[in-house]
Amino acid sequence: MSPQIIYRRGLLLGLALLAGCASAPLPAPPVSSTDELHILVFRGGTAARLGHNHVLRAADLRVQWAAGGPMLRFRLDALAIDPPALRERLGAAFASSMDDEARAGTRANLLKALDAAAHPEVVVRALQQVGEGGRRAVEAEVTLHGVTRRQWFVAEVDGRRARGELVVRQSDFGIRPFTVLGGLLxxxxxxxxxxxxLQP
Structure with missing residues (x-):
């Protein structure tokens, strides 16, 4: 079995970083086609060039707005794994093709590894915003893998639309990043x- 195949299969377990809390569900507003959330997962190891970067899309993203800002929730079993059009939009770092078999294997192993029945959701809740105009500092509470952490990030605000990025370290949530062959991949x-x- 080639290192690339080992990496692609093993990466399925590495995606276990997306488990959320097992809290009781809140009434969910309809999913909005204008709201988007993507998670970029990057290859590593001394033979990283044999692997792939991955993008996950929260296909059922639900957003509730409060005074401090939005709360975002999405189900693990609704993640879209490496949508081709999205990979293409992300450019050269995501240019390698992923077939349906690889996506299906990723999904099956992800749900099993995470015990998705007990941990169905990932939650990001904005607590406060600092600043005015187009750039805001936002403090958020992230619940991942049964662990909740607070962190700050910058959001761009344009009228009712907000865009932003935050970096999440798996190890901060008690997750050991996937590795195989002694760190080769x-x-x-x-x-x-x-x-x-898009705020309503």
Whole structure:
């Protein structure tokens, strides 16, 4: 079995970083086609060139707005794994093709590894905003893998639309980044979460 195949299969377990809390569900507003959340997962290890970067899309993203800002929730079993059009938009770092078999394997292993029945959601809740105009500092509470952490990031605000990125380190949430063959192939600890929201 080639290192690339080992990496692609092993990466499925590395995606376990997306488990959310097992809290009781809140009434969910309809999913908006104008709201987007993507998670970028990067290859690592001394033979990283044999692997692939991955992008995950929260296909059922639900957004609730409060005084401090939005709360974002999405279900693990609704993640879109490496949508071709999205990979193409992300440029050369995501140019390698992913077939349906690889996507299906990723999904099956992800749900199993995360015990998705007990941990169905990932939650990001804005707590406060600092600043005015087009750039805001936002403090958010991120619940991932049964662990909740607070962190700051910068959001761009244009009228009712907000865009931003935050970096999430798996190890901060008690997750050991995937690695195989003594570190030859791995998933990097840091993930990039990108979002674009439209306030009603």
């Amino acid at each position: 791995a998933v990097q600890d840091a993930l990039v979460v990108q979002f674009e929201l």
